[in-house]
Amino acid sequence: MPYAVGQQQYPQEPQYQGPPQQYQQQPQQQYAQHPQQYPAEYQGYAPEHPQQPQHPQQLHPQHQQQYPVQQQHPHHQQPGYDGQPDQVWDTGQGQQAVPYGVDPYAQQAVAYPGETPDGYATDTAYPPPQPPGRRHLVPEPSTEWQDEVAEPEEESLLPAGGGGDGDEPPSGGRRGGRGKGKDGKSKGTKRTGSACLIAALVIVGAVGGVGYYGFSYVKAKLGMADDYTGEGTTSVDVEIPKGASLGQMGAILQKAGVVASAEAFVNAAQEHPKGSGIQPGLYPLRKQMSAKSVVEVMSDPSKLNVIIVAEGLRNVQVYGAIDKKLKLQEGTTAELAKREVKTLGLPAWAEEGQNIKDPLEGFLYPARYDLTTGITPQDLLKKMVKNATEKYAALGIEGKSKDLGLKSPLEVVTVASLVQAEGNKHEDYRKMAAVIYNRLKPTNNVTMQRLEFDSTINYIKGTSNINVSREETRSIEDPYNTYKVKGLPPGAISNPGIDALNAVLSPDKDGWMFFVSVDGNKTTFSKTLAEHNKLVEEFNARQAQKKQQQSGG
Structure with missing residues (x-):
């Protein structure tokens, strides 16, 4: 069927x-x-x-x-x-x-x-x-059927059919690529052109993006960041906070109008030998400065708009530095300190001594003090006294003064100032403290409780001579002349640092009684007068030879 x-x-x-x-x-x-x-x-x-x-x-x-x-x-x-x-x-x-x-x-x-x-x-x-x-x-499929039923086209790596679009197939074979429409034009030609155009735009965009970022990278590597030239125009103070990195410093400077870009500052700082050591603080700069000029200023600590109280500085030196930094007439800060001493925050025990030349001596604590806009000498002195008072309280000098055989906390500060002035190196401080305590003892029958420190003569005169003449030590009548006055001077002769303070609270126990500064850098200690006299003879011989060389004899 x-x-x-x-x-x-x-x-x-x-x-x-x-x-x-x-x-x-x-x-x-x-x-x-x-x-x-x-x-x-x-x-x-x-x-x-x-x-x-x-x-x-x-x-x-x-x-x-x-x-x-x-x-x-x-x-x-x-x-x-x-x-x-x-x-x-x-x-x-x-x-x-x-x-x-x-x-x-x-x-x-x-x-x-x-x-x-x-x-x-x-x-x-x-x-x-x-x-x-x-x-x-x-x-064999007919041509009429091929026009109505298109075979699936083969995939191509080229967009929109590649380059085989519209080619005639060989005789008796299957059609390849796309067929042609009734008008004889190849199908997909319009789509091929659009795809090529889109691909070209994508390639151009990619090349442009890579070129831009590549140029930016090379520009940064070669130090081609935006930068000004010259030393700048109008003055401006820029404050750099603690812990700021070079990049953060550059951003602050750029915002203040000092540098053209943070990148230029970073590049200049990395090239400078001292660029990595730029300290925080207030810097007197100018707008539109070259990054190299900015780094030159900021890498020099003396250009930093701060007051640095070094260990062992006397108050007269600190007053002069404040006048200079704040552009005040010389003597302005010293006069203010004398007039406003009771308003600066000194502790009650600071004025117990008599004949004190400067009650603030020993209370301008060694540290760095930033000069902000509008700051006054009184503001700075209050900060320094506050730092010293807090440090002394933390060390507990009020309770320890009696244990050390001293009369008051003020004498602790005075001994520390003497140790700071006479000791050249930190490793000498504990031996120097032992010398002071041993000479103050009633059993001292060599110097008869006199310290005989040249540093006290220099404090009276306002000098820093390493060799004080015997005539000066005998002729100067002053409560601070330890060659003529027994015991400690009325007050401190400098502003001691933390190492000198710790040495006073924990002196050496080996019985040191004498010392000689050999060359201004090295100090030799001895326990007996005979050893000391020998060291003094050697010191005098070196001094005589030095004078002869200087005179050309």
């Missing part, structure tokens, strides 16, 4: 479970030839469908003749059933039992009452599968 698929009829090739039997082939003339054939890749296609449609198509025995091909039209249901058993045929997905005369691929959806729509008659449908007996037949 003929087999109906869509609008074609093909011979049925049944498969039997029992012994093979001969079955009659239908004449070749019974099969209608379809005017179109389909590519091989569509053969055997079997969309999902129920194995037993609810509306099977049947062929009446009287309708077993050829029908003309009718595209896009549903099948006619044929009434009746001839009672033939179901046939089994291979669909390419396993054997399935199908009722005789039923299209296994018919859609279940019913387009019209009493009709089953043809699922292969739509424009977008896949072609129906070939029956098993006809799958080996692959006719």
Whole structure:
């Protein structure tokens, strides 16, 4: 019996479970030839469908003749059933039992009452599968079908089809690339041009971005950051906080209008030998300075707009530095300190001594003091006294003074100032403190409780001579002359630092009684007068030789 698929009829090739039997082939003339054939890749296609449609198509025995091909039209249901058993045929997905005369691929959806729509008659449908007996037949596809059904195009590394667009395929072969439209122009040409344009824009943007950042990197590496030239214009004070990095310093300077860019300052600081040692503080600068000029100023501590009280400085030196930094008339700060001494925050025990030349001596604590805009000498003196008072309280000198054999905390500060003035190095401070304590003892029968320190003569005179003449030590009448007055001077002779203070609180216990400054840098200590006299003779011999060399004799 003929087999109906869509609008074609093909011979049925049944498969039997029992012994093979001969079955009659239908004449070749019974099969209608379809005017179109389909590519091989569509053969055997079997969309999902129920194995037993609810509306099977049947062929009446009287309708077993050829029908003309009718595209896009549903099948006619044929009434009746001839009672033939179901046939089994291979669909390419396993054997399935199908009722005789039923299209296994018919859609279940019913387009019209009493009709089953043809699922292969739509424009977008896949072609129906070939029956098993006809799958080996692959006719040459027609040109008309190729125009309507475009084959999947091959992937290309080039955008929009690459350069093979519109090429004619070789004779008898499959078309490659894109086909041509009805106007003869290659399909996808417009899209190819747009894609190339977009790709070109992306490439240009990428190259431009890389070039910009590359130039910026090279510019920074070569020190090509924005920079001014010259020494600047108007004056401006810039304060650099503690802990600021070079980059943060540059940002502050740029914001103040001093440098053109922070990068220029960082580059200049890295190239300068002392650029990494720039200290925080207030700097007197100018606007629109070159980064190199700014680094030159800021790397010089003397240009820093601060007051630095070094260990061992006397008050007269500190007063002069304040006048100079604040651009005041000489003597202004000294006069203010004398007049406003009771308003500067001194502790009550600071004025216990008599004949004190300067009650602030020993209370201007060694440290660095930043000069902010609008600061006054009185502000600075208050800060210094406050620092000293807090440090002395932290060391506990009030409670320890009695344990050291001293009369008051003021004498602790006085001893520390003497140790600071006579000791040249920190390792000498504890020995120097021992000398002072041993000479103050009532058992001292060599100097008779006199210290005999040259530093006290220099304090009276306002000098710093290493060699004080014997005549001076005997002729000067002053409470601070330790050659003539027993015990300590009335007050401190300098501003001691923390190491001198600690040495006073913990002196050496080896019984040092004498010392000689050999060359101004090295100090030699001794315990007996004989050892001391020998050292003094050696010192005098070196001094005489030095004078002779200086005179050219």
